[in-house]
Each structure stands twice: as C-alpha cells, then as structure tokens.
Amino acid sequence: MAGQGVRRPPRATAAGSAVLLAVVLTAASGCAQQPPPRTRFPEVQRMLDARARAVRQHDEAAFLASVDPVRPGYRDRQRRAFRTLKELPLTGWRYDLVATDAFPLASGGNTMAAKVELRYRLKGFDAEPVTSVQYLTLTRTSGRWRIASDEEGAASGHAGTRQLWDQGPVAAVRGRHALVLGDAGDRGRLTDLARRADAAVPAVTAAWKGRWSGQVVIEAPGSVAGMAQLLGSGDPSAYAGIAAVTTGEAGAQAKAPADRVIVNPEAYADLNDAGRAVVLSHEITHVATRTATTGDTPLWLSEGFADWVAYRGRRHAAAAAAPELSRAVATGHPPQRLPADADFGFTGGADRLARAYESGWLACRMIADTWGEAKLRAFYRAAGGVPTGEGHAGPGARSGTPSPSSPSSSPSPSPSSGAGAGPSAGAASGGDDSRGGGADGTGRRVVGGHPAAPAPGAVDDRRTAVRNARLDTVFRSQLGLSAGQFTKKWRAYLKSALT
Known part of the structure; x- marks a missing residue:
C-alpha cells in the first residue's frame, strides 16, 4: 500500500533469522547431496x-x-x-x-x-x-x-524377484537359437521348448526383417507360483490363464535390458501343438521388436503385430481364429473403435480381452493384405517413433509391453481353447476342447495379455490425446488416410472377414 512504511526486525532478530535460514539451507543441501546407500x-x-x-x-x-x-x-x-x-x-x-x-x-x-x-x-x-x-x-x-x-x-x-535358482534345482537346455532354463526334474519339457523356439526364431526373423540378436532365453518354472515369483508378484492367481509372458522394457535404445520369455507350465500344457507354436512365436516377436516398441506404440498394434507374425503362413480362417469378435459381428455388435490400451487389462474379463487381441490382429492383417507386409513393418516403426530401417539393437535386443507401465515384465497370457483360437490375449477359457484345439486346431482362445495395462482413467487424458494425434499423423503419412478413415475401413474389413 502506498505510503506504508516497512518495519525492520531488530538486529538480533535479523541475525537469528539469518542463522536459521543458513541451517535450513544447509540441511536441504545436505539432503540433496546425501550419498547413496x-x-x-x-x-x-x-x-x-x-x-x-x-x-x-x-x-x-x-x-x-x-x-x-x-x-x-x-x-x-x-x-x-x-x-x-x-x-x-x-x-x-x-x-x-x-x-x-x-x-x-x-x-x-x-x-x-x-x-x-x-x-x-x-x-x-x-x-x-x-x-x-x-x-x-x-x-x-x-x-x-x-x-x-x-x-x-x-x-x-x-x-x-525370486529367480529360478531360488526356487529349486535348475537345468539348462541349449538349442540353436534358444536357451531354456527350468525345473531340473522336467528336462523333457525344456528340450521341447528349445525345439519349438528354434523353429519359431527364423519365422519371426523372416516376418520382422529387422536386425535383432536372433537368440531368446526362455524360463520354464515348475508352477504358476514360481512364474509369479519370477515376475516379482505375490499373487499367482493373476497369471493362472497366461500361457507365457515376455519381460521387457519398451524403448528404441541400443542398450535395452535382456528379455526373458516366461512360460506358465499349467496353461501352456493345456494347448495343443499348434497353440504352443503360436504362443512362442508371439512372445519371440516381442523380443525381436523390442527396440521399435515405445510408449507411443498402442497395444493393439504391438499385440496385433505379434499375433500377425504368429499366424503368418498358417492357414486359419479369420472367423475361427477370432471367435469373440465373430460373435460380436454376428449379433450386430461390432466394435466401434480400435481397442484402447485399457482393453488389454485383465480386469475387464476374458471376453473383452479376447476381442481386444483379435481386433489388433485383424487390424494388422488388414494393413498387410491391403498395403503389403513391408508397409505394416514401416507403420509399426513409425508408430513407435523409430525411423524405417531402424528399431534394432543387435545382440540382446529386447521386447515386451510397450505400455507406459511396466514392471520389468510385460506378460503375454495364455491361449486357451473354447470354440476357436484367438490371437494373443490372456485368460484361458478352458472349454471341453481345451486340449484338443478349437475350430482352427490351435487349442487356444487367446494368447497375450497385459495385467499391467492401464485401467480406464489411469492414463492421463492429455497424454492420450497427444499420442492419438501423433498416431493420426502416422496413419496419414504411412497409409494415406486418417485414423478415423482407417477405423471405418477396418470395421468393414471385420464384417467381410468374419461373416
């Protein structure tokens, strides 16, 4: 206020305040500079x-x-x-x-x-x-x-995290492209996993065409509880329907930590031969694409691409491989949008999760069918902000969940069977034909899944809007149409492919 004088403290008080301030600043400085433990x-x-x-x-x-x-x-x-x-x-x-x-x-x-x-x-x-x-x-x-x-x-x-060696005796089986670690009392299972991984790695490499190590480490604990311990969780029930998980850290970086594919002994055992091959191919795709997968990559694309690779070269009718989505289309309730990241969480139920995986798979299949496989790979890299031709890190390149969450693990659930086989999703449904295979013979309903996927409302709306705007730009630059136009085309593709 104009004309009002400023009252100054007595000298002693001012000096005391200065000393107190010095003490506070020293303490704050000491906290900031505290040495590590x-x-x-x-x-x-x-x-x-x-x-x-x-x-x-x-x-x-x-x-x-x-x-x-x-x-x-x-x-x-x-x-x-x-x-x-x-x-x-x-x-x-x-x-x-x-x-x-x-x-x-x-x-x-x-x-x-x-x-x-x-x-x-x-x-x-x-x-x-x-x-x-x-x-x-x-x-x-x-x-x-x-x-x-x-x-x-x-x-x-x-x-x-309780590693395998903390859980009991461990055996190591080495293949051409894989090292499988697991229960020493079940070497036959470890040998079979190594054989299947050796077959999957070249197929993944041929589909991805980006450089990666071409080597994978698979961990096969003896129980679901052991799987949870490997993932730092005290709740085995969260992984009951998950056939396999890929631990990973999203980001296009040359020094991404090493991936591990972790197999659930119970859910994986419920799959038939084709289902097991699809699961491992899906997970190994996450390893191969690790450094091209970032926080900008939507889960429908990372999971859909992994399923596209897993099904590539296999003769599967879309309706049989996507039973939940087929039912939605047949009953007049087709999806109105591509799945959001939250749709890949386990809390929404197995049907919703299956539809999310099936939707992502068919979106990627549509891109490959319409624009070509090379354009699908370019779209994947561009969506993650990785220039075409990059997105590889040499030996040890790692993969997994591109979601902004992520524990050091990014699970990929189990394929279960039911009426048919569904692309990578999560909860096994366990129908009467769960061991023999669904309509397409894979014995799985879903394979992937992200317990760590954000629940609705958990992701900042502004960040989501920015990411969606950026993805729209990628749609326009790579495919020549907007995100909305792509979604409309995808909905028509679903109707054509599933009916």
Missing part, C-alpha cells in the same frame, strides 16, 4: 561385493559366509541355489545396495531392511544385464553384516 553403508556393500565375487569364482564357502549362520533353513536354501548357479553360463554378476529402510521389520536393533539390485548376464545370450530386485533382511553380529532372509518383505508387498 552403498556409500553410507560401505560394510554392507563390501559384503555384497564378496558374495558376488564368490558366485563368479564358484566359491561356495565364500558365498555362504554372507549368510547368517543362525538361520539354518535359509542357509540350506542358499547352498542349494549356489550349486545350481554353478551349472549356468553366468557372467557379470553383481549386487548393489539401493535402500536400507525398504520394508517394515518386526525386529529392531542390528537389523536392516535392504533393497538390493542384482544384475547378471547369460553368456552368449545377453548383451546387457538382467536386473532384478531383492528385499533382504540383514543382521549385524560380531561386527559383520550378513543376510538372514529374503522373505520378510513379502508381508508388506515387497516380495522382490
């Missing part, structure tokens, strides 16, 4: 370094020295895990301490709730490391930190 707790990181070195040097005594001796049960499990590790082509094994108060601990005193990142590579298959998170209870006795448990975080939702 591995630096603040060097003795813990040294223990983890020694443990990693023991794995690399196959030194069991040194490895067990990192385990609390008063926990005999955990120590025995660790001994068995270590002996399994010696059979695997591991390299680059290391641990990093990333948090020291990661979950609630009932006990106090000399204990620590540690979050640890494990990084490792499989020699000959991984150009970049796999990273998994472990939640470990550490105890300090006689001046030394040791690991006492890897289970106490689960009660608060901090289950972490």
